[in-house]
Amino acid sequence: QVQLVESGGGLVQAGGSLSLSCAASGRIVSRYVMGWFRQAPGKEREFVAAVRWSGGDTYYTDSVKGRFTISRDNAKNTVYLKMSSLKVEDTAVYYCAVTASARVEMGDAYGYWGQGTQVTVSS
Numbered sequence: 001q002v003q004l005v006e007s008g009g010g011l012v013q014a015g016g017s018l019s020l021s022c023a024a025s026g027r028i029v030s031r032y033v034m035g036w037f038r039q040a041p042g043k044e045r046e047f048v049a050a051v052r053w054s055g056g057d058t059y060y061t062d063s064v065k066g067r068f069t070i071s072r073d074n075a076k077n078t079v080y081l082k083m084s085s086l087k088v089e090d091t092a093v094y095y096c097a098v099t100a101s102a103r104v105e106m107g108d109a110y111g112y113w114g115q116g117t118q119v120t121v122s123s
Contacts, residue, residue, distance in 0.1 A: 001026045001027065001112075002024055002025070002026040002027060002028065002032075002098050002111075002112040003024070003025045003026050003112075004022055004023070004024055004096050004097070004098065004112055004113065004114035005022070005023045005025075005114055005115070006020060006021065006022050006094065006095065006096050006114040006115065006116060006117040007020070007021050007022075007023070007117060008020040008021050008117060009094060009117030009118045009119045010118075010119070010120070011120045011121075011122060012086055012119075012120070012121055012122070013086075013121070013122050013123075014086060014087055014088055014121055014122065014123050015085060015086065016084075016086050016121075017082070017083060017084040017085075017086065018083050018086060018119060019080060019081065019082045019083065020036070020080065020081040020082075020083070020094055020096075020117060020119070021078055021079070021080055022034065022036070022078065022079045022080075022081075022096030022114060023076070023077065023078050024077045024078065024079070024098065025077065028053065028077055028098075029053075029100070030053055030054035031053070031054065031100055032052075032053045032098050032099070032100055033050050033051070033052050033053065033098070033099050033100070033101070033104050034050065034051055034053060034070075034072060034079040034096060034097070034098055035047065035048075035049065035050035035051075035096065035097045035098075035099065035104060035110060036048040036049045036050070036070060036079075036081045036094060036095070036096055036097075037094070037095045037096075037097060037107055037110075038090075038092035038093065038094045038095070038119075039092055039093050039095070039116075040089075040091060040092040040093075043092075045095075045107050046061065047061050047104075047105040047106070047107065048060070048061055048064055048068065048081070048094070049061070049064065049068055049070040049081060050070065050104040050105070051070045051071065051072050051079060053072065053074065056071075056072065058070050058071075059104050059105065061105070063089075064083075064090075067083065067084055067085045067086075068081060068082065068083050068084070069081070069082045069084075070082075079096060081094070081096075083119070086119075086121045087121060088121050088122070088123050089121075090119065090121050091119060091120050091121045092118075092119060093116040093117065093118050093119075094116065094117050094118075094119050095113055095114055095115075095116045095117075096113075096114045097110035097111075097112060097113045097114070098110060098111065098112040099111060
């Protein structure tokens with residue numbers, strides 16, 4: 001069992017920055033991948049970024065490349081998503097999740113999810 005708790009969401013103006021955290025507890029194994037997903041009102045959940053717990057390989061969806069940075073602190077069992085140059089279209093509930101699968105961009109590959117944190121970007 002893995003428990004995930006996100007924090008750091010809020011309201012920010014377009015062009016601004018925001019950092020999200022995801023604290024993990026429970027049985028974290030080195031082969032896990034930690035991912036961030038988001039879901040905007042009326043839209044499907046979409047992959048944002050992921051990082052391998054061991055090795056730190058990172059993955060991003062094209063729309064956030066160069067603007068978002070995912071990182072992890074193994075000692076704190078925490079994953080971060082630093083978001084900059086935010087756009088109105090980044091507004092969504094952001095979720096962190098855990099998978100042992102290689103299908104890191106597929107939400108259905110993730111078995112554990114946090115409760116989500118709202119990010120709102122105003123124009």
